[in-house]
Amino acid sequence: GQQLNQSPQSMFIQEGEDVSMNCTSSSIFNTWLWYKQDPGEGPVLLIALYKAGELTSNGRLTAQFGITRKDSFLNISASIPSDVGIYFCAGLPFMNRDDKIIFGKGTRLHILP
Amino acid sequence: NAGVMQNPRHLVRRRGQEARLRCSPMKGHSHVYWYRQLPEEGLKFMVYLQKENIIDESGMPKERFSAEFPKEGPSILRIQQVVRGDSAAYFCASSPRHTVETQYFGPGTRLLVL
Numbered sequence: 001g002q003q004l005n006q007s008p009q010s011m012f013i014q015e016g017e018d019v020s021m022n023c024t025s026s027s028i029f030n031t032w033l034w035y036k037q038d039p040g041e042g043p044v045l046l047i048a049l050y051k052a053g054e055l056t057s058n059g060r061l062t063a064q065f066g067i068t069r070k071d072s073f074l075n076i077s078a079s080i081p082s083d084v085g086i087y088f089c090a091g092l093p094f095m096n097r098d099d100k101i102i103f104g105k106g107t108r109l110h111i112l113p
Numbered sequence: 114n115a116g117v118m119q120n121p122r123h124l125v126r127r128r129g130q131e132a133r134l135r136c137s138p139m140k141g142h143s144h145v146y147w148y149r150q151l152p153e154e155g156l157k158f159m160v161y162l163q164k165e166n167i168i169d170e171s172g173m174p175k176e177r178f179s180a181e182f183p184k185e186g187p188s189i190l191r192i193q194q195v196v197r198g199d200s201a202a203y204f205c206a207s208s209p210r211h212t213v214e215t216q217y218f219g220p221g222t223r224l225l226v227l
């Protein structure tokens with residue numbers, strides 16, 4: 001089946017640092033989604049992207065839909081302790097007629113004291 | 114408006130027992146989706162239901178797993194004769210319509226099979 005490769009798997013950063021993570025696929029996607037999952041909770045949608053090249057912000061978060069339609073990026077500026085969690089990319093593959101979301105394996109963000 | 118509710122939050126079963134997971138969608142949401150998350154993995158689609166109907170069950174194992182969304186009451190994901198490999202977090206999401214960005218996830222049920 002289709003897979004999303006998300007990197008890095010884990011990040012250890014200092015508070016205040018900027019964070020970048022990305023998601024790639026071998027096939028074209030026509031929707032990209034970024035979620036955050038806190039421990040013991042379900043994922044919460046952060047940003048949805050629908051067009052190649054689209055750049056969308058949500059507070060300190062910015063995500064981009066890659067122009068090749070095979071990748072997406074999420075940036076977090078000036079990280080704070082509550083940013084800790086798992087960030088998942090997800091998407092709808094092109095020609096996916098049944099609208100089933102494909103999830104990446106997540107990037108685990110840790111903030112060092 | 115309360116969010117998506119799932120219970121129990123944690124469930125321990127011995128091999129061969131049955132597990133019943135419940136999902137109460139948000140008010141006004143008639144679309145329910147179940148996902149499974151294995152440790153260190155992303156969520157994987159299992160089944161999509163719309164009141165009283167199973168629309169897409171292509172992600173659900175053919176044996177031992179079943180799902181329903183009755184006219185009244187919560188959606189139920191039922192796993193019969195559980196095995197250790199069924200241990201996972203099971204999430205449901207509900208939506209007012211069949212679009213990906215309107216799916217709201219519940220907190221999940223963590224199933225542990227001993």
